[in-house]
Amino acid sequence: MERVHNFNAGPAVLPEEVLLEAQADLFNYKGMGLSVMEMSHRSKEYEEIINSSHDAIKRIYGIGDDYEVLFMQGGATLQFLTVPMNFCPDDKIANYINTGVWATKALKEAKKLGKKVHVAASSEADKFSYIPKEWTLSENPAYLHITNNNTIYGTEWHTDPVIPKEIPLISDMSSNFMSKPIDINKYSLIYAGAQKNIGPAGAVVVIVKKELLEKINTNVPTILNYKTHADAASMHNTQP
Amino acid sequence: MERVHNFNAGPAVLPEEVLLEAQADLFNYKGMGLSVMEMSHRSKEYEEIINSSHDAIKRIYGIGDDYEVLFMQGGATLQFLTVPMNFCPDDKIANYINTGVWATKALKEAKKLGKKVHVAASSEADKFSYIPKEWTLSENPAYLHITNNNTIYGTEWHTDPVIPKEIPLISDMSSNFMSKPIDINKYSLIYAGAQKNIGPAGAVVVIVKKELLEKINTNVPTILNYKTHADAASMHNTQP
Numbered sequence: 001m002e003r004v005h006n007f008n009a010g011p012a013v014l015p016e017e018v019l020l021e022a023q024a025d026l027f028n029y030k031g032m033g034l035s036v037m038e039m040s041h042r043s044k045e046y047e048e049i050i051n052s053s054h055d056a057i058k059r060i061y062g063i064g065d066d067y068e069v070l071f072m073q074g075g076a077t078l079q080f081l082t083v084p085m086n087f088c089p090d091d092k093i094a095n096y097i098n099t100g101v102w103a104t105k106a107l108k109e110a111k112k113l114g115k116k117v118h119v120a121a122s123s124e125a126d127k128f129s130y131i132p133k134e135w136t137l138s139e140n141p142a143y144l145h146i147t148n149n150n151t152i153y154g155t156e157w158h159t160d161p162v163i164p165k166e167i168p169l170i171s172d173m174s175s176n177f178m179s180k181p182i183d184i185n186k187y188s189l190i191y192a193g194a195q196k197n198i199g200p201a202g203a204v205v206v207i208v209k210k211e212l213l214e215k216i217n218t219n220v221p222t223i224l225n226y227k228t229h230a231d232a233a234s235m236h237n238t239q240p
Numbered sequence: 241m242e243r244v245h246n247f248n249a250g251p252a253v254l255p256e257e258v259l260l261e262a263q264a265d266l267f268n269y270k271g272m273g274l275s276v277m278e279m280s281h282r283s284k285e286y287e288e289i290i291n292s293s294h295d296a297i298k299r300i301y302g303i304g305d306d307y308e309v310l311f312m313q314g315g316a317t318l319q320f321l322t323v324p325m326n327f328c329p330d331d332k333i334a335n336y337i338n339t340g341v342w343a344t345k346a347l348k349e350a351k352k353l354g355k356k357v358h359v360a361a362s363s364e365a366d367k368f369s370y371i372p373k374e375w376t377l378s379e380n381p382a383y384l385h386i387t388n389n390n391t392i393y394g395t396e397w398h399t400d401p402v403i404p405k406e407i408p409l410i411s412d413m414s415s416n417f418m419s420k421p422i423d424i425n426k427y428s429l430i431y432a433g434a435q436k437n438i439g440p441a442g443a444v445v446v447i448v449k450k451e452l453l454e455k456i457n458t459n460v461p462t463i464l465n466y467k468t469h470a471d472a473a474s475m476h477n478t479q480p
């Protein structure tokens with residue numbers, strides 16, 4: 001039966017050859033006699049799937065060994081919470097540039113956690129119609145968070161913001177990840193919900209500088225701690 | 241090609257007719273010309289999938305309108321955290337019966353959150369070889385949490401613990417959900433990672449008494465708040 005032209009903003013349209021391979025693996029993974037969904041995430045075949053996916057992302061974006069690629073659950077929505085929980089200690093201020101609906105949601109979750117939040121720039125007064133060219137960071141910033149592309153308002157960062165090297169630059173790249181070249185080295189952490197551009201919902205890709213993993217707050221819950229997932233090579237619990 | 245006999249403790253072995261239907265829907269969902277993975281979770285076809293799954297669970301377990309069925313992400317591991325975060329206020333004590341590895345993990349996350357935790361009974365000293373028949377609840381208990389079946393030690397609750405009605409009884413049923421009749425009405429909340437018994441990894445089934453949803457702590461992060469998922473009928477963000 002014919003497939004339609006699908007103009008959805010997301011979930012991603014997947015290439016037919018990918019769907020056909022997934023379809024085959026869903027019933028009998030590479031002749032093993034079981035579905036990929038029935039395999040233990042502790043099996044060597046499953047490990048190979050995860051490791052080769054990590055490697056493919058590293059290769060495509062030219063990412064070195066100073067970064068970890070992680071697959072986590074809960075979508076970008078859960079990252080709005082885990083970013084400040086892990087990387088904003090109580091004596092620092094989480095900085096955000098507010099360029100749209102998702103950026104607003106991200107900074108609201110930081111506030112809800114009780115973190116000090118500073119909006120370094122915002123285009124809200126002008127209905128998010130542009131990307132600010134200037135911003136003012138707070139004193140003692142924990143990080144600067146941006147939303148690389150604003151699906152709803154159609155504005156996008158075409159150059160990466162330049163900030164002092166010692167301040168982690170963090171970006172939600174859910175809606176433009178893998179759509180263009182990105183110099184990941186300019187970022188300390190980026191995250192992208194898989195369903196928007198690169199695959200089915202359920203996984204979120206995180207690329208994080210190993211250096212940043214050394215600065216995680218104390219008492220972060222196990223499953224929300226980036227180090228848990230880095231130490232387990234994304235296999236702390238069963239992947240979707 | 242033949243499918244093998246699969247004796248894995250989990251993920252679940254899925255019935256061939258289910259796999260074949262999923263396989264067809266993966267390429268072209270019911271003749272719509274797109275994969276189920278490419279559909280918007282705001283479409284009426286997708287809504288129908290979620291609603292009919294909620295209804296099927298309610299029908300199978302005879303659950304009335306005083307309960308909500310939710311699909312959440314992050315597996316049982318994330319529930320270890322969300323249960324105390326939502327239902328243990330600072331002036332109450334979270335009670336646990338410790339019967340194995342997963343029960344221990346659950347109570348550790350409550351402690352990590354800074355909650356007061358009371359172990360009402362434990363079989364740890366005897367290598368988790370039995371289910372305690374007696375327990376002592378703390379004063380001012382927020383809830384009693386049990387782990388219905390202990391995959392690693394092979395012990396299982398064959399009768400439901402009887403506690404005063406005003407104390408919520410909460411159970412991790414990941415490894416025996418849908419394997420036997422359960423009187424859900426005895427519980428205020430149960431959760432089960434789907435991958436163990438009923439489907440692929442990524443979703444966790446939560447069945448929660450509406451009454452309990454009125455008692456959620458303040459300032460629970462949006463995505464970890466059970467009310468968010470109840471209000472959105474499990475469609476707050478894209479389901480895996």
